[in-house]
Amino acid sequence: MSKKIPRHDFEPKIMAFVCKWCTYSGADLAGTSRMDYSPNVRMVRLPCSGRIDPQFLIKTFEQGVDGVIVSGCHPGDCHYNEGNYYARRRNLAFRQLLDFQGIDLGRLEFSWISAAEAIKWTKVIDAFTDRVRALGPHKQYHELIDPYDHYLEAA
Amino acid sequence: MKTATLQKSDIGKCLDLLIQSQKRVIAPQLRPRLDSPDAIDVLMLTPLENGDNHQVGQGILPLNGVKEFLFVKHEPILAFENKDNKVHIKEVHHKYPETIIFGVRPCDAASIASQNAVFSSDNAGYNDQFFTKRLENTTIVTYSCTTGDQSCFCTSVGLEPDSDRGSDLHLTELPDNTLHVEIKTPAGERVANILAPLLQGEGDQAARDTAGKEAHKNVSRIRNSHLIKAWLDDQSNFDDEMWERLGEKCIGCGACTFMCPTCHCFDIVDETRGSKGYRIKFWDSCQFDHFTLHSSGHNPRDKQYKRYRNRFTCKFKIYQDKFNAQGCVGCGRCIRDCPVNLDITEYMKEVDLKASLPNALRQDPDFE
Amino acid sequence: MIEAIRTQARNLLENKEVDVIIGYAEGSDSTRTTPVFIRKPEEVSRLIFDPRCINSLPLYLNKRHEYPQKGWKRTGIIAKGCDIRAITQLIAENQLTREEVYIIGVPCDGVVSHFSKWDGRLHDGNQATKCAECDVHTPTDCDFFPGERPEVDRSAPYKVSAPQVLNLMGLNTDKRFDYWRQEFDRCFKCYACREVCPHCSCNICITDRTQPNWVDQAAHTKGVFAWHITRAMHLVGRCTGCGECTRACPMDIQVDLFNQRLKDVVQESFGYKSGYSQDEKPPLITYKTDDSEDFIQ
Amino acid sequence: MNIYQPHLMTINKVIQETPDIKTFHLVFQDEEMRDNFRFKAGQFAEYSAFGHGESTFCIASSPTRMDHIECCFRSVGKNTAGLFGLSEGDTVGFRGPYGNVFPLDKFKGKDLIFIAGGIALPPLRSVIWNVLDKAEDFGHISIVYGARTVEDLVYKREIEEWEQMPNVTVVKTVDPGGETPEWKGHVGFVPHILENEFAPNPDNTIALICGPPIMIKFTFEALDRLGFKQDQLITTLENRMKCGLGKCGRCNIGSTYVCLDGPVFWAEELAKLPKEY
Structure with missing residues (x-):
């Protein structure tokens, strides 16, 4: 029996960009082990966290998500030896850029989750979902994303 | 033509009256900005909430022209939705509020006719309603210049600093701190009626003409700029060495075209999110290399200097040939805002020189 | 001289x-x-x-x-x-x-x-x-220098950011967003900031590519946000701080504030200053195994 | 009226001409348009795949066959890739017809040579069928058509059909290296084959040319050497366009807007234009 899912006024939309070797396998394990975690997350599987271009994250915000999570293998465990080291540097800079732009860093998460860490995956997702839920909808950015909708209202 | 006199100090009250009459009033304002040591004071045409902090008649030119209130930066021209595997087109409802643009400089006002020549049905019978409907609901209150800066060259393209072309209501500053008001059109008359409590008697036409002549002296002039068209008409000048020599420093940004009050080029793209989408018309620039790039990879204007040649030709030939309108109004924005100081008047001078050689050269004592 | x-x-x-x-x-x-x-x-x-x-x-x-x-x-x-x-x-x-x-x-x-x-x-x-804050008033690596070249002292400590950056960092996140939103409202994507940049050296810019179309071409605020974030991100650790992008901006938007902020980040996190070494790799194409990861779960 | 608003059309049939070229048969969804729509050979239109954008192609079908409109395009950019992804039953947008026409009246009683390269045959195909449907008005018809490879030839079935017609000569060629063992046509570039293998007689003949700018240039030169005069050469240009209405400002050659004054130009008109196409 699954536990009762609490209801909230606001359910954030969360996007996860994950590395296929570690985090995706970890999430897969969480699924096959029938672990409970927030259903708010949608996942995109990529070969490596080093493949996750910051452009993806901008596009994701443009599609109206409330939080984005990037996850890959632990340092030293990269299937391609060093992809996640590059990802780490890039995301460090990118976070600061988004912060300077005025996007709450609470809406961005970066984690190392290995293929065995199904429990960590569920914990990270649950904690992140709660955090984004507390922040509320990403209202400021949402105001930008449909710049022409008001043209459909009859004069 | 009716005239009147207005106290210069009453402009704020004028703006208040217009705002109270439920019009959208746009006038130059100092733009608030983050405190910065590199900051420069910037005038922008901005919709006003009240007449307090207007800068009508101040400075040379606002940064933006009236262009962005008529041919807006970007707008949807169509909405569509994909429902049940079928495309449905939806109309977009543009609002064209009654607008008064107050304190427009004569060069900007003259540019409206050029844009209108492109977008109205004069051009092959196709009427771009997004432009023309906005123009119908816009009243232009112009404000003569008393001086120009180093970049102004309106007198070189046949305009004057006190020109009333494209104006509905024309204001000229007189030395005694009053404004000479000329009502040029019915739309101007309607504005004048709103301003009636502030208008006094008839205007002093003689003082206005003197002021205009005085201002005329303050704008530098290029000799014989009327020769440019004939020179451009001559096909053999298309490959003149001048184009590459002057144009090679051009870096291909679109600053001059976007700032230009007569530049009208645009692009159309579709943007979608989910099943709905919009077709958007937005400013584009002939200075971008992909502007004319064919899908085959062939590019008719493959070098930057060729793109600038097109811009110059557009201003001084294509506009006249194709749209029977003036291509350049001499506002000087393209000179002020060019990052590499590519100066359109240098082209004009060069062409002037080439076109007037050898006859005029020796006869004109003013020639440098 | x-x-x-x-x-x-x-x-x-x-x-x-x-x-x-x-x-x-x-x-x-x-x-x-x-x-x-x-x-x-x-x-x-x-x-x-x-x-x-x-x-x-x-x-x-x-x-x-x-x-x-x-x-x-x-x-x-x-x-x-x-x-x-x-x-x-x-x-x-x-x-x-x-x-x-x-x-x-x-x-x-x-x-x-x-x-x-x-x-x-x-x-x-x-x-x-x-x-x-310039420490290269006397140029370093040149083939010709007019006159006697004085010894240059480059031991001055690294100075953090221009005051405007600090001003902005002092605001809360939402205010910062509103500031940029207001500024970017004027942007019409003339790309002068890109074209004057010595480091924007791509033959075809990512914004000009349409397949896939990463950055919306129209100058609505969404597209402008995407463009300036992209531009700043592509210049991380490469921008040498000439400030041309801000000077060239015809709409007078201080786009180089992004680059200045990231210059600080790169200096603090990776100890890298761009434009001083022909051999050192720019920070984002290299890594250290002990890079900071305090932001990572 | 919003001049940028397209009419909706349904794709009735899709023909895969080559791996990256498709032909669409389009029918107006609006009955009134279906009955009243008219165009002439040489005109172009804006076709849109909603969500991808608009592209400009000449109408490839003949005005003598109005049961549907045809367009033929190669998938190269965002818009054409969007169109390429559509299938039978899908909706496309259509604005047009725009531009000038081939002056068929002036061709009456004359021999016609159609010269095209690659994806440039569709604009001429409209004229070809128009002329063939009124064959009694015209003299002998020759079609010189080339592509990079055998695979890149479009309208393969129709070319066979034309070859069977008594009043038609078809000269096919592919660029060197593009031939297959079964290939029975010529091998070589179109201007070369035209001049050296086909060598048409210029008397009472009009040559209609469509192709990339470089091909037009060399074909003009070849025809010039064969004795053709400027008033015997007519071509259709394909500059990049967005609006098709003379407003967006990108298809101009000097003061000439291809969308309004073209796309059909006589050689003597082209000679007066700057080399900007």
Whole structure:
């Protein structure tokens, strides 16, 4: 029996960009082990966290998500030896850029989750979902994303 | 033509009256900005909430022209939705509020006719309603210049600093701190009626003409700029060495075209999110290399200097040939805002020189 | 000083050591200067140098391939200290080899922040902010230097950011968002910030690509946000802080604040300063195993 | 009226001409348009795949066959890739017809040579079928058509059909290296084959040319050497366009807007234009 899912006024939309070797396998394990975690997350599987271009994250915000999570293998465990080291540097800079732009860093998460860490995956997702839920909808950015909708209202 | 006199100090009250009459009033304002040591004071045409902090008649030119209130930066021209595997087109409802643009400089006002020549049905019978409907609901209150800066060259393209072309209501500053008001059109008359409590008697036409002549002296002039068209008409000048020599420093940004009050080029793209989408018309620039790039990879204007040649030709030939309108109004924005100081008047001078050689050269004592 | 530069330029052209010299000449009015391409020895008298010489000329090094029919192989360039940093960075990124350029270094006391502020001399009121913290007033790596080159002290501690960056960082996140939203409202995507940048060296910019279309082309605020984030991200650890993007912006948006902020981040996190070494790899194409990861779960 | 608003059309049939070229048969969804729509050979239109954008192609079908409109395009950019992804039953947008026409009246009683390269045959195909449907008005018809490879030839079935017609000569060629063992046509570039293998007689003949700018240039030169005069050469240009209405400002050659004054130009008109196409 699954536990009762609490209801909230606001359910954030969360996007996860994950590395296929570690985090995706970890999430897969969480699924096959029938672990409970927030259903708010949608996942995109990529070969490596080093493949996750910051452009993806901008596009994701443009599609109206409330939080984005990037996850890959632990340092030293990269299937391609060093992809996640590059990802780490890039995301460090990118976070600061988004912060300077005025996007709450609470809406961005970066984690190392290995293929065995199904429990960590569920914990990270649950904690992140709660955090984004507390922040509320990403209202400021949402105001930008449909710049022409008001043209459909009859004069 | 009716005239009147207005106290210069009453402009704020004028703006208040217009705002109270439920019009959208746009006038130059100092733009608030983050405190910065590199900051420069910037005038922008901005919709006003009240007449307090207007800068009508101040400075040379606002940064933006009236262009962005008529041919807006970007707008949807169509909405569509994909429902049940079928495309449905939806109309977009543009609002064209009654607008008064107050304190427009004569060069900007003259540019409206050029844009209108492109977008109205004069051009092959196709009427771009997004432009023309906005123009119908816009009243232009112009404000003569008393001086120009180093970049102004309106007198070189046949305009004057006190020109009333494209104006509905024309204001000229007189030395005694009053404004000479000329009502040029019915739309101007309607504005004048709103301003009636502030208008006094008839205007002093003689003082206005003197002021205009005085201002005329303050704008530098290029000799014989009327020769440019004939020179451009001559096909053999298309490959003149001048184009590459002057144009090679051009870096291909679109600053001059976007700032230009007569530049009208645009692009159309579709943007979608989910099943709905919009077709958007937005400013584009002939200075971008992909502007004319064919899908085959062939590019008719493959070098930057060729793109600038097109811009110059557009201003001084294509506009006249194709749209029977003036291509350049001499506002000087393209000179002020060019990052590499590519100066359109240098082209004009060069062409002037080439076109007037050898006859005029020796006869004109003013020639440098 | 300028006479020494002209003489050297003439020699270089006469001896065919370079095909062209990119320098500064008098502009269209007394407050402006303009980039100039000198190809004939007799034209060197057009070259000038004074605090109005704002432009960062290395950007033309990226465009040198556009002029193959002119036999533009080796370029002579007149460069301020900050321009040499830009060239150094281009070399570090393999956009250029050191042999392709002949650098004529010029000592520079600073330049004006904007042409409109030039009143005949340079003073605190019109000097660009970047010049206040500049440590390359005397250029480093150049092939020619007019006169005796003084010893340069570069031990000064790293100074954090311009005051505007700190002002913005002092606001809360939402206010910062609103600030940029208000500023970007004016942006019409003329891409002057991109075209004047010595480091925007891509043949086809990501915004001009449509398959896939990462950045919306229309200048609505969404598209403008995406463009400026993209631009700043692509310049992380590469921007040498010439500030040309802000100066070139016809709508007067301070787009270089992003670059300045990221310059601080790169310095603090990776200890990297762009434009000082031809050999050191830019920070985002390398890594250390012990990089900071305090933001990672 | 919103001049940018397209009419909706349904794709009735899709023909895969080559791996990256498709032909669409389009029918107006609006009955009134279906009955009243008229165009002439040589005109172009703006076709849109909603969500991808608009592209400009000449109408490839003949005005003598109005049961549907045809367009033929190669998938190269965002818009054409969007169109390429559509299938039978899908909706496309259509604005047009725009531009000038081939002056068929002036061709009456004359021999016609159609010269096209690659994806440039569709604009001429409209004229070809128009002329063939009124064959009694015209003299002998020759079609010189080339592509990079055998695979890149479009309208393969129709070319066979034309070859069977008594009044038609078809000269096919592919660029060197593009031939297959079964290839029975010529091998070589179109201007070369035209001049050396086919060598038409210029008397009472009009040549209609469509192709990339470089092909037009060399074909003009070849025809010039064969004795053709400027008033015997007519071509259709394909500059990049967005609006098709003379407003967006990108298809101009000097003061001439291809969308309004073209796309059909006589050689003597082209000679007066700057070399900007």
